[in-house]
Amino acid sequence: MIKSKTFGSYLSDIIIWTVLLLLTALCFLPLMNMVSVSFSDSTAAQANQVGLLPVNVNFNSYRLLLEDAQFWRSFMISVERVVLGTALNLLLTVLMAYPLSKNTKQFGARNIYMNVMIFAMLFSGGMIPLFIVVKSLGLMDTIWSLILPGAVPIFNVILLMNFFKSIPDSLEEAAIMDGASKLKILFKIYLPISLPALATIGLFSIVGHWNDYFSGLLYMNSSANFPLQTYIQQLNVDVTKITDPSQLKAIASVSNKTLNAAKIVVSIIPVLLIYPFLQKYFTSGLVIGSVKE
Amino acid sequence: MKKFLTLFAAVLMLLSVLSGCKMGSNQSSNSKSVASPQELKPFGKYKKTVTYTIGKATPGIPKLPKGQTYEDNAYTKYLKDTLNIQSKDKFEAQTGDPYDQKVSMAVASGDLPDIMAVNADTLRQLVANDSIADLTDVYKSSASDFIKAKYNSYNGRALKAATFDGKLMALPSTQNANIPTMLWIRQDWLDKLGLKAPKTVDDMEKVLTAFVKKDPGNNGKGNTVGLALSKSVGGNYGSLFVADNIFATYNSFPRQWIKQNGKVVYGSTTNETKQGLSKLADWYKKGLIDPQMAVRDSIESLIISGQAGAFFGPWWSGDYPLNSAIKKNPKANWKPYIISKNGDGKITAYTQNPVSEFYVVRKGFKHPELLPKIASAINDKLVREDKNYKPVVDFVRGGYDGGKPLNVMINFNDATAQMYKDLKATVDGKKDPKSLSLDDSTSYNNIENYLKNPKNPDPNAWSGYTSRIVAGKLMANTPIKEVNPVFFDQTKSMKLKWANLVKLEDETFLKIVTGQKSVNDFGTFVKQWKSTGGTQITQEVVQAIKEK
Numbered sequence: 001m002i003k004s005k006t007f008g009s010y011l012s013d014i015i016i017w018t019v020l021l022l023l024t025a026l027c028f029l030p031l032m033n034m035v036s037v038s039f040s041d042s043t044a045a046q047a048n049q050v051g052l053l054p055v056n057v058n059f060n061s062y063r064l065l066l067e068d069a070q071f072w073r074s075f076m077i078s079v080e081r082v083v084l085g086t087a088l089n090l091l092l093t094v095l096m097a098y099p100l101s102k103n104t105k106q107f108g109a110r111n112i113y114m115n116v117m118i119f120a121m122l123f124s125g126g127m128i129p130l131f132i133v134v135k136s137l138g139l140m141d142t143i144w145s146l147i148l149p150g151a152v153p154i155f156n157v158i159l160l161m162n163f164f165k166s167i168p169d170s171l172e173e174a175a176i177m178d179g180a181s182k183l184k185i186l187f188k189i190y191l192p193i194s195l196p197a198l199a200t201i202g203l204f205s206i207v208g209h210w211n212d213y214f215s216g217l218l219y220m221n222s223s224a225n226f227p228l229q230t231y232i233q234q235l236n237v238d239v240t241k242i243t244d245p246s247q248l249k250a251i252a253s254v255s256n257k258t259l260n261a262a263k264i265v266v267s268i269i270p271v272l273l274i275y276p277f278l279q280k281y282f283t284s285g286l287v288i289g290s291v292k293e
Numbered sequence: 294m295k296k297f298l299t300l301f302a303a304v305l306m307l308l309s310v311l312s313g314c315k316m317g318s319n320q321s322s323n324s325k326s327v328a329s330p331q332e333l334k335p336f337g338k339y340k341k342t343v344t345y346t347i348g349k350a351t352p353g354i355p356k357l358p359k360g361q362t363y364e365d366n367a368y369t370k371y372l373k374d375t376l377n378i379q380s381k382d383k384f385e386a387q388t389g390d391p392y393d394q395k396v397s398m399a400v401a402s403g404d405l406p407d408i409m410a411v412n413a414d415t416l417r418q419l420v421a422n423d424s425i426a427d428l429t430d431v432y433k434s435s436a437s438d439f440i441k442a443k444y445n446s447y448n449g450r451a452l453k454a455a456t457f458d459g460k461l462m463a464l465p466s467t468q469n470a471n472i473p474t475m476l477w478i479r480q481d482w483l484d485k486l487g488l489k490a491p492k493t494v495d496d497m498e499k500v501l502t503a504f505v506k507k508d509p510g511n512n513g514k515g516n517t518v519g520l521a522l523s524k525s526v527g528g529n530y531g532s533l534f535v536a537d538n539i540f541a542t543y544n545s546f547p548r549q550w551i552k553q554n555g556k557v558v559y560g561s562t563t564n565e566t567k568q569g570l571s572k573l574a575d576w577y578k579k580g581l582i583d584p585q586m587a588v589r590d591s592i593e594s595l596i597i598s599g600q601a602g603a604f605f606g607p608w609w610s611g612d613y614p615l616n617s618a619i620k621k622n623p624k625a626n627w628k629p630y631i632i633s634k635n636g637d638g639k640i641t642a643y644t645q646n647p648v649s650e651f652y653v654v655r656k657g658f659k660h661p662e663l664l665p666k667i668a669s670a671i672n673d674k675l676v677r678e679d680k681n682y683k684p685v686v687d688f689v690r691g692g693y694d695g696g697k698p699l700n701v702m703i704n705f706n707d708a709t710a711q712m713y714k715d716l717k718a719t720v721d722g723k724k725d726p727k728s729l730s731l732d733d734s735t736s737y738n739n740i741e742n743y744l745k746n747p748k749n750p751d752p753n754a755w756s757g758y759t760s761r762i763v764a765g766k767l768m769a770n771t772p773i774k775e776v777n778p779v780f781f782d783q784t785k786s787m788k789l790k791w792a793n794l795v796k797l798e799d800e801t802f803l804k805i806v807t808g809q810k811s812v813n814d815f816g817t818f819v820k821q822w823k824s825t826g827g828t829q830i831t832q833e834v835v836q837a838i839k840e841k
Contacts, residue, residue: 043617043620047599047617048598128398128401221382223385223386224362234351234386257591
């Protein structure tokens with residue numbers, strides 16, 4: 001079919017493109033400014049003279065960030081946390097969501113589990129009880145303190161459970177007819193067609209683990225064990241609160257502004273790298289072609 | 294019903310007593326030290342290495358020399374060498390909120406480090422829980438005379454803050470005097486316009502008007518800012534960009550609890566403060582104050598870029614932010630001046646809380662004398678007798694930070710003025726540069742560099758000279774009528790209501806200055822302030838002062 005291009009369709013194309021470009025600029029320009037500031041001369045940045053292009057390009061802030069071993073150590077801790085944490089999150093989410101997607105006839109205690117989970121999601125014990133639990137379990141200063149307290153993300157469980165519910169029962173019935181076990185049904189049939197949902201909650205987990213600085217602050221006693229975001233958060237100095245001249249010396253040597261920008265740039269790189277790989281799953285169809293009704 | 298209530302109250306009391314006991318479960322082991330008389334002396338060395346755990350407050354930017362850690366660096370080595378003690382970090386966190394977080398976790402879980410720094414609020418809590426040691430005796434036996442003299446320079450105000458029922462429960466870090474703040478002004482602009490340096494508030498108005506109208510910095514019409522001012526208009530002791538100097542000419546002391554005509558009042562609610570605000574509002578209306586002050590996120594940028602002609606700041610403004618301003622434009626000649634009521638150079642100013650944080654020892658720790666000993670070693674022996682101790686000298690010269698296991702700082706109240714006198718005497722050749730303290734000798738190098746080449750100085754040399762000689766001289770020579778605020782602590786109702794009251798105050802002040810509210814609305818603010826908790830808090834403050 002050949003589309004004839006009328007004036008109206010041209011006009012609407014132009015409008016759509018303009019709006020989209022404006023929106024893109026809106027998102028992109030602050031980021032661009034951030035990158036420019038991070039490469040700029042610190043006095044120029046302090047004087048608010050950096051726009052979209054760096055002024056007097058230099059790498060001082062990055063040098064300060066990269067020079068010390070702690071940065072890389074923290075980086076690796078964060079990577080380890082994301083890999084372990086996301087794997088555990090996905091495994092537990094899947095194992096939990098599958099039985100919960102069944103009705104009470106198939107799984108009698110379903111509602112009890114469901115209520116307990118929703119209760120736990122709405123009412124948490126609070127920071128201090130959680131801290132004491134983690135401490136008494138001997139998890140302080142270990143990577144597990146960052147992973148285990150959030151090992152079952154209930155919100156994701158509900159998300160995946162609803163997705164599983166939308167899968168036609170006939171698929172499972174057909175598998176049962178062929179003699180498949182429950183585990184086999186879950187891993188060989190449900191999971192392959194749930195890739196979009198898994199990609200979504202996987203991304204949630206990755207971003208959540210990567211961006212979280214607070215649990216590192218809470219559960220790590222030695223600053224050598226801080227994950228990247230906690231480490232970066234510690235670099236943030238509020239200049240207006242300082243009245244001690246000796247501390248100012250250290251700060252004056254590097255502009256807080258360029259350093260902050262460098263931190264932000266570094267911390268978004270991994271997520272930026274991962275995103276395109278997961279994105280393709282979001283657009284691909286859900287259960288297209290699995291059964292014919 | 295009444296019976297039930299009494300029973301209920303009794304059970305509650307029992308519970309609170311029980312929980313109180315649990316917190317201080319170590320109390321059976323008396324907090325008497327096990328040290329020998331020799332080891333109790335301020336600089337007595339232990340026979341066997343004593344290991345102690347601490348809550349370590351780290352600087353924002355990790356700045357340790359390569360190979361050194363928070364537990365093993367120049368300072369811990371020094372303490373090991375002189376006292377034979379070794380620190381171990383129970384937790385490490387950045388000074389400020391992250392550190393406070395860790396402390397409250399430690400308190401909540403009842404697992405305290407042997408020594409740590411806490412704020413006034415936590416100190417009271419720890420005293421009430423009976424979980425920290427009484428330091429009265431060990432302070433007497435193990436703090437050096439020099440340290441005691443330093444504490445005494447505050448006329449007892451410093452240690453009083455840490456004393457409960459006559460017992461010394463903590464060693465405070467002191468905050469020495471940093472007043473007066475000064476008006477920093479572009480001397481090159483003054484010269485260009487042929488103006489004299491301002492002495493009074495009216496002079497200042499004339500100068501600012503000329504700056505804004507005549508644009509001596511060639512910023513383009515309308516781009517010159519007269520006075521750079523912070524959103525929180527006044528009341529932050531010794532900090533940058535507040536207008537305390539102006540308020541003080543009206544005898545107004547915002548955000549301070551002061552005695553006025555024999556009554557305790559909150560400075561922000563006085564009629565004098567209204568007058569100060571109306572002056573600032575007038576200036577704002579005339580365009581003399583940064584028109585974007587309400588939304589300005591970096592005031593420093595105004596000064597560094599050369600848009601602003603004046604700001605209020607303490608003596609160290611030469612180091613920050615002016616160091617960057619000079620780097621940006623070496624011709625920006627900033628100079629400090631004193632603004633006084635009649636131009637006679639005599640000013641009124643409020644003093645600050647003499648203590649910042651409190652160092653406490655866990656009850657049950659076998660060596661409570663360690664705290665005064667460490668404080669003495671760091672603030673006395675190391676800065677005087679052992680000031681040439683090489684590892685620490687290298688550490689300081691290298692610009693490193695965060696080595697001291699405990700940041701307990703004890704200075705004479707007039708430490709800044711003394712610093713100026715020492716440096717000045719050295720510059721005049723009356724004092725041997727070798728006799729200067731470590732910090733001062735670094736500053737002296739900068740000053741020497743400046744004096745070698747005053748026409749075209751290196752920014753660091755300029756900063757060193759301007760802060761410590763030019764501004765230092767003003768500080769040491771300006772006669773100050775001191776107003777001592779009567780209360781720095783928190784009261785019960787403050788915990789709930791203070792944040793809101795401060796918000797109300799901040800908003801009202803900013804709106805009045807920027808003309809969104811008329812000065813006459815000040816009365817409404819005072820009424821609202823009083824009715825939403827101010828009256829009750831004032832009563833509590835009066836009560837607390839009586840009890841102290």
